[in-house]
Amino acid sequence: MNRVLVIGAHGQLGQSFRHWTPQYPNFQFFFEDLPAFDLLDREFLRQYFESTSINIVINCAAYTAVDQAEDEAEKAHLLNTEAIDLLCKLSKTFGFKLIHFSTDYVFDGTALSPYKEEDMLNPLGVYGTTKAQGEKVMRTSGIDGWIIRTSWLFSPYGKNFVKTIFSLLQNKDEISVVADQTGSPTYALDLAASTLNALAQNPLFEGVQVYHFTNSGHTTWHAFATAIQQQIKTQCKINPVKTDASFNKAQRPKFSVLNCEKIKKEFNLNPQSWESALEDCIKRIK
Ligand SMILES: NC(=O)c1ccc[n+]([C@@H]2O[C@H](COP(=O)([O-])OP(=O)(O)OC[C@H]3O[C@@H](n4cnc5c(N)ncnc54)[C@H](OP(=O)(O)O)[C@@H]3O)[C@@H](O)[C@H]2O)c1
Numbered sequence: 001m002n003r004v005l006v007i008g009a010h011g012q013l014g015q016s017f018r019h020w021t022p023q024y025p026n027f028q029f030f031f032e033d034l035p036a037f038d039l040l041d042r043e044f045l046r047q048y049f050e051s052t053s054i055n056i057v058i059n060c061a062a063y064t065a066v067d068q069a070e071d072e073a074e075k076a077h078l079l080n081t082e083a084i085d086l087l088c089k090l091s092k093t094f095g096f097k098l099i100h101f102s103t104d105y106v107f108d109g110t111a112l113s114p115y116k117e118e119d120m121l122n123p124l125g126v127y128g129t130t131k132a133q134g135e136k137v138m139r140t141s142g143i144d145g146w147i148i149r150t151s152w153l154f155s156p157y158g159k160n161f162v163k164t165i166f167s168l169l170q171n172k173d174e175i176s177v178v179a180d181q182t183g184s185p186t187y188a189l190d191l192a193a194s195t196l197n198a199l200a201q202n203p204l205f206e207g208v209q210v211y212h213f214t215n216s217g218h219t220t221w222h223a224f225a226t227a228i229q230q231q232i233k234t235q236c237k238i239n240p241v242k243t244d245a246s247f248n249k250a251q252r253p254k255f256s257v258l259n260c261e262k263i264k265k266e267f268n269l270n271p272q273s274w275e276s277a278l279e280d281c282i283k284r285i286k
Contacts, residue, residue, distance in 0.1 A: 002027045002199070005054045005096075008061030009033045012158035013101065016192035017058060024196055030054065033061070039083040049094040056199065058099045059087060062131070066105070067249040069127040080130035081137060088141035097205050098138065098145035099195060104183060106132040106149065109253020116259045117149075117210040125250035135210070144205035148195065148263070149212050151256055152224075155188035156284040165225045166285055169234045179222035179240030183256045184214035187277035198267040211266075212258035215274040227275060231282045 008014045009031035021029050030052065038044060039061050063069060063079040084100065091098050105128035106121045123129045135147050154162040168175050191213055219227070222240045229238060243252065263269060 002056055003030070003052070003054050004028065004056045004058060004199075005030045005032060005052070006058045006060060007032055007037065007039060008059065010158075011060050011062075011064075012153060012155045012160055013188045013192060014060040015157040016155055016188040017060065017196070019189060020193055020196055024200065026200070027196075039086070040078055042086060045086065045090060049090055049096070054094070054096050056099065057087065057091070057096050058195070059084075060101060062101070063127070066125065066127045066252070069130070070125060070249045073126045073130075076126055076130045077133070080127070081133040084134040085137045085141075088138055088143050091143040091145070092141070098143060099199070100134070100138055100145060100147050102131050102135050102147050102149045103128065104149060104151035104256035104258055105253060106135065107253055107256055109181075109255045111255060114257040114259035115212070117212055117262055124253060127250060139208050139210070141208070143208065145208050147208060147210045148191070149210065149258060150186045150191055151214050151258060152183045152185040153188050153191070154185055154278070154281060156281055157188070161185075161221070161224065162228060162278065162281055163285065165228050166232065166282070169225075169229055169232060169236045169238075172236050174237040174239065175225070176239045176241045176245075177222040177225045178243055178246050179220050180242050181252055181254055181256075182218055182220055183253075184216075184218045184258060185224055185274040185278065186214040187272075187274070187281060189280075190215060190271055190277055194263070194267070194269050194271065197269065198263070201267060203267075211263040212260045213263050213269075213271070214258050214260055215271050215277045216260075217273045217275065218257045219274065224274075227278055228282065231279060232286075
């Protein structure tokens with residue numbers, strides 16, 4: 001039986017993994033997060049793995065505050081890069097496979113077609129830089145595992161764009177949303193389901209494989225907000241604005257659509273459109 005540890009269990013992706021556990025009776029799951037489980041506590045982690053015989057680690061923990069990271073580079077580096085180095089060392093010692101998540105923000109957004117796994121990384125901000133460094137540490141570590149890049153995560157859990165806009169649309173007469181950034185919204189429940197589906201296929205692990213996973217289709221943040229409004233029907237006006245007028249501290253890629261053909265082909269996955277995923281998410285939020 002696979003003994004699967006999900007780290008960052010209280011975050012939106014971590015909670016999405018927990019949602020699917022009843023469907024995987026052949027996996028024994030362990031869910032851990034702060035404060036009891038600290039990914040930065042070397043000695044605690046060594047003892048944890050010594051006493052648990054985990055064979056798959058799914059790392060959902062990360063420093064994900066994109067703008068705040070510009071002021072907290074050291075904190076972001078510790079969790080997004082140093083902690084990955086530590087997990088790789090532990091993977092070597094204890095032999096578990098590491099499933100790690102990364103982001104579209106490792107790209108600079110100048111591409112004219114969806115990014116492939118092997119395209120050049122050129123992050124624009126601290127968050128993307130620390131995630132790209134974490135990827136590099138893992139790719140060069142010699143361990144077995146997957147790096148799954150995803151984008152624009154939303155879910156009924158935690159803090160995310162859909163929940164923020166849902167609440168603003170009910171409480172404001174007018175809001176402004178950026179209309180010149182294009183990406184693919186990804187339902188965290190679909191990402192977790194597809195990851196578990198792929199793991200249940202007993203894949204051969206040989207080194208570190210990089211995959212892209214998003215829901216199908218792409219949009220702008222403004223059109224995404226408009227799609228949320230169409231489902232909850234409020235009178236709030238949604239004004240399109242340019243990135244330059246949005247006062248965000250971190251620079252973001254203008255275009256960060258990911259090409260997901262590799263994971264789809266290898267594991268026979270067929271992610272639903274972001275629009276139908278959004279419909280499911282709004283039903284659950286309501
Ligand atoms: N969110 C997005 O739009 C997005 C887009 C692309 C890729 N991703 C990637 O997807 C993955 C999951 O993101 P998410 O949105 O689910 O993140 P999230 O909601 O921010 O969850 C991260 C979790 O990690 C926990 N954590 C923080 N420091 C920790 C530590 N030292 N030890 C153990 N746990 C710790 C956090 O706890 P606290 O809350 O207590 O700090 C939180 O529960 C990340 O790798 C992220 O980079 C996310």
